[in-house]
Amino acid sequence: MTSRALAWRTVAASPARALLAVAGVAVIGALLFDMLLLSHGLLISFRDLLDSAGYDVRVIASDDPPAARIPITHADALIADISRLPEVQEIAAVRWDRALAIVSGRPAEGVTLISATVGAERKAWRIINGENLVAAGGTREPPPLVVSMRFAEALGLKVGSALGMRTTMFGAASAIPPVMFRVVGVAEFDFEPPGDLMAATTIDAFRRVHAGRGQDNADVVVIASRPPFGPDDAVTAINHLRPDLHAYSNAQLVTHFDQNGFAYFRQISFVLSSVTLGFAFLLIATLLTMSVNQRLSEMAALRALGFPRRRIVATLLWESTMLVGVGGLLALPLGGLLAFELDHILRAMPGIPERLHFFVLEPRAVVLHVGLLAATGLGAAAYPIWVAARLPIAATLRRETVS
Amino acid sequence: MPEILLSRQLMEQANVHVGDLVTLAAEPDGTRAGQFRVVGTYEPTPDPMKFSAKRLEARLHLPDLIALSADLTDPLSTESVNVLNVALVNPQEAGAIISTLAARARGLMVRSTARQDNSGGPFAVLDRFHWAIAIVTVIGSTAFLLALMMMRAEERRDIIGILRLMGIPARSILVEVLLEGLLIAIVGAVFGILVARAGQGVVNRFFQWRYDTTLVFVRVTFPIAWQSVAFAVPLGVIAGLAASWTLLRREVVSLVRR
Structure with missing residues (x-):
């Protein structure tokens, strides 16, 4: 009988115990898998x-948090200056703000209203x-509005x-009169947070909602670099052109995010992965050690029958x-399901985009x-x-007979 | 010479000491600048929303800050502040005062400093996330615990068989197993809390060093310890009983047979 067959018989002899051990490894393995997914997922x-x-x-004005x-x-002047740079192929200004959407017969809903330079909306x-917006004719009255699917469903x-939009002012009711819009399209917004409603309009209409406040402002200016120049050259x-502003390539933003906003999750995933691995190591080692201790006489008998030490080790x-192995394999689909649930919990954080x-x-x-x-299985x-390999055959058999 | 306080982090990074003269400028190119004398340092109030940010901060007297940062083209800027802190004679009236101020001063955001119900906030979400992790860990460890208890019960098969042959009823043996399980579970739970208490210092020191903050990241409080005991003790006892029950329901002869 091969070592593998002997191991299988040993495992199969106590099916309940084996099933529980596999279940434990699967659950702990699923947690480990999820922490590994979390370590780079965001x-x-x-x-x-x-x-x-x-x-x-x-390009943003400040390194301060978005809030x-x-x-x-x-x-406008900034866009004109930057668009003249040879490294820049395409440029757009984006603005956003909180507003109240007013639909007849319904309570007003807080929404995020955004606008982008013509051409960037696609x-x-x-x-x-x-x-x-462009196809609908940005200059027609009432001004056009593109709403998210959730927005359309929430307000019917x-x-x-037709609906009205009124800007909000730091938690108090706004005295600025609402501007009437007509919905020209329903869209999917990449940066829409799950708990928010989003709509987009033209820059002119956005300025009208704000009654002219901040006419020439932008929250962010986005740029596509021109080949063969890359984003680093554009940055x-x-x-160099505007040292008072902050320009970042996507890679720099990801690095910045990794060092600041994401650091907590990376470290919590490291801590939990380490704890999970240590936990799994201790439990598997305890299970195997107890299992070996229960079968010392059986192993001594096998050795006495001529079983070499390496076969005992291999078994x-x-x-x-x-x-x-079985627990670890089961951990992959189980971890996938668990990751889905944990992701659902974490994405409830305010301001997290849907995607x-x-x-x-x-x-x-x-x-x-x-x-x-x-490595954990081998280590455990x-x-x-070591206990089984150093087993004194005669003494173990004698102890078993005497007891 | 106007006086200024600098945060500990800024003092260390800029290698500035109490008594030094420093220049602050309102513009990145160094224009609209003023000189200040550093008269002290302070530890910024720990803020979980800013724990990963470098707290390079300074505190100036309000007139000095306005003189430094006011926009000369905007007459209102010398009259503007970001925040007004108000201490109420009767804190119970906070709600009424918030309503009154919000109604009288349109555009003003008035908030109580009392802890708000923030079930949708980031820390409430993190709390739910950690709860979910804890539940998964408990499920995994319960499976392992059951396997270990079954092995432990199997080890005592002979003893249980002999006790049964001697006439001791299964119920008495079950009570003995229950009491033993209860004792082990309590000792295990207390040991776990002691390990957590020891571990919290290590975790806090690591994160405080990593983020250069005095923020406390882990704290084993009495309710948390109590929750752990409330989970661990019943689970330990039930696992012990379940494992022993598999032996006790067997025929006595099968327990002592080799």
Whole structure:
């Protein structure tokens, strides 16, 4: 009988125990897998989100958190200056603010209203139904509005519906009169947070909603670099042109995010991965050691019958491999389900865009998961193997007979 | 010479000492600048929303700050402040005063400093996330615990068989197992809390060093310790009982047979 077959018989002899051990490894392995997904997931998702917008450089007024909302002033002149740089292919200004959407017969709803330079709207949102702002005629009255699907569902809007928009002022009711809009399209917004409603309009209409306040401001200026220049060249040129502003390539933004906003999740994933691995190591080692202790006489008998020491070692290694291997494999789909739930919990954080995910499946995480569990299984089997390998045959058999 | 306080972090980064003269400028190119004498240092109030930010901060007297940063083209800028802190004679009237101020001064955001119900805030979400992790850990460890208890019960098969042959009823043996499980579970839970208490210092010191802050990241409070005990003790006892029950329901002969 091979070592593998002997290990299988040992495992199968106590099916309940084996099932519980596999279940334990699967659950703990799922947690480990999820922490590995979390360690890079948000960064990968953030990078995808930035890249999918079609711009590779962003200019902001301040390094302060977005909540500080420090706008770029004289945005039109800035755009004219930057667009003359040879490194720049395309440029757009984006503004956003909180507003109240007023639909007849319904309570007013707080929404995020955004506007982008003509031409940029095709990248900022994707039309699902109706038409885009430019196609709808930006100068027609009432001004056009593109709303998100959630916005349309929440307020019962469809293409052609009319609604009013009024700017909000720091938690108090605004005295600025509402501006009437007509819905020209329903769109999917990349940066729409799950708990928010989003709508977009033209820059002129956005300024009308704000009664002319901050006429020439922008919250962010987005730029697509011109080949063969890359985003780094564009950033250098913009920083040279306007040292008072902050220009970042997508890669720099991801690095900045990694060092600040994301650091907590990276470290919590490291701490929890380490604790989970240590926990799994202790439990598997305890299970195998107890199992070996219960079978000392059986092993001594096998040795007395001529079983070489390496076969005993191989049998224990196979036993550990079976428990950890099956549990580790089950951990992958279980971890996927758990990641889905944990992602759902974390994405409830305010301001997280709909398309941003904390847990992202990547081959590196699967390989690392398999490697770490294999190392844990081998490490946990080391002590029981040492006990079994050094077993004194005669003394063990005598003790068994006497007891 | 106007006086200024600098945060500990800024003092260390800029290698400035108490008594030094420093220049602050309102513009990145160094224009609209003023000189100040550093008269002291302070530790910024820990803020969980800013824990990853470098707290390079300074505190000036309000007239000095306005003189430094006011926009000369805007007459209102010398009359403007970002925040007014108000201490109420009767804190119970905070709600009424907030309503009155909000109604009288349109555009003003008035908030109480009392802890708000913030079930949708980032820390409430993190709390739910950690709860979910804790539940998964408990499920995984329960499976392991059951496996270990089954092995432990199997080890005592002979003893249980002999006790049964001697006439001791299964119920008495079950009570003995229950009491033993209870004792082990309590000792285990207390040991776990002691490990957590020891671990919190390590975790806090690591994160405080990493982020250069005095913020406390982990704190084993009485309610948390109590929750742990409330989870661990019943689970330990039930696992012990379940494992022993598999032996007790067997025929006595099968327990002592080799």
